[in-house]
Amino acid sequence: MAEGVRRRAWLYPTVFTAIAALVFMIRMLPLGTEAGSWPGPDLLLCLIVAWVMRRPDYLPAPLLALVLLAEDLLLMRPPGLWAALVLIASEFLRSRAALTRELTFPFEWLLSSGLMLALRFAERTIAALAFLPQPALAEQMLQTAMSILFYPLAVGFCWLVLDLRKPAPGELDAFGRRM
Incomplete structure (x- = not known):
C-alpha cells in the first residue's frame, strides 16, 4: 500500500511536467502565424485549474x-508575473478544496471562468x-474565452x-486524514 502512495506521489507530478513540456513544444511550433487568426486556448492554465480542482x-x-516560470521565459513574457498570478489562483483553489469538491460541474465551470477572467485582468x-x-485587449479576451470554452475538455482529459x-x-488521504 505504501508503494502505491509513493508511486502516486512521483507519478502525477512527472505526468504534469511531461504534459507541460508537450504544451510548450506545441506552442513553440510556428503554427497559425497568419494575421487575423484566432488565438488558441491557454491549455496549461486549463489543465492546472482542472487538476487543482480535482486533486490539489x-x-x-x-x-x-x-x-510556469519556464513558460514565462520560453514565451518571452515578463518573468514571474503570470507564474505568480497562476500560483496565487491555484493556492486560492487549493485552500477551498473542501468547498469545490461539492460543486456541480456548471458551478465549477463558472468558478474557473471567473478565475481565468480575474487572472487576465x-x-x-x-x-x-x-x-x-x-x-491587444481583444486578443487576450478572445484567448480567455477560448480557454473557458476548452475547460470542459481539460476536465474530461483529467x-x-x-x-x-x-x-x-x-475519503482518506495516504496518511489517514480526511480530505
Missing part, C-alpha cells in the same frame, strides 16, 4: 511555480502599472485519461 495534493506548488493591470508592453477525480466525502 497531486500538484505541488513548487513544481507549478517552476513550470490582474495581469493586464499589473503590466499597465509597470508600463510593460501588452498585446477525468478519463489521468484518472483525476474529486475525492469522495469522507
Whole structure:
C-alpha cells in the first residue's frame, strides 16, 4: 500500500511536467502565424485549474511555480508575473478544496471562468502599472474565452485519461486524514 502512495506521489507530478513540456513544444511550433487568426486556448492554465480542482495534493506548488516560470521565459513574457498570478489562483483553489469538491460541474465551470477572467485582468493591470508592453485587449479576451470554452475538455482529459477525480466525502488521504 505504501508503494502505491509513493508511486502516486512521483507519478502525477512527472505526468504534469511531461504534459507541460508537450504544451510548450506545441506552442513553440510556428503554427497559425497568419494575421487575423484566432488565438488558441491557454491549455496549461486549463489543465492546472482542472487538476487543482480535482486533486490539489497531486500538484505541488513548487513544481507549478517552476513550470510556469519556464513558460514565462520560453514565451518571452515578463518573468514571474503570470507564474505568480497562476500560483496565487491555484493556492486560492487549493485552500477551498473542501468547498469545490461539492460543486456541480456548471458551478465549477463558472468558478474557473471567473478565475481565468480575474487572472487576465490582474495581469493586464499589473503590466499597465509597470508600463510593460501588452498585446491587444481583444486578443487576450478572445484567448480567455477560448480557454473557458476548452475547460470542459481539460476536465474530461483529467477525468478519463489521468484518472483525476474529486475525492469522495469522507475519503482518506495516504496518511489517514480526511480530505
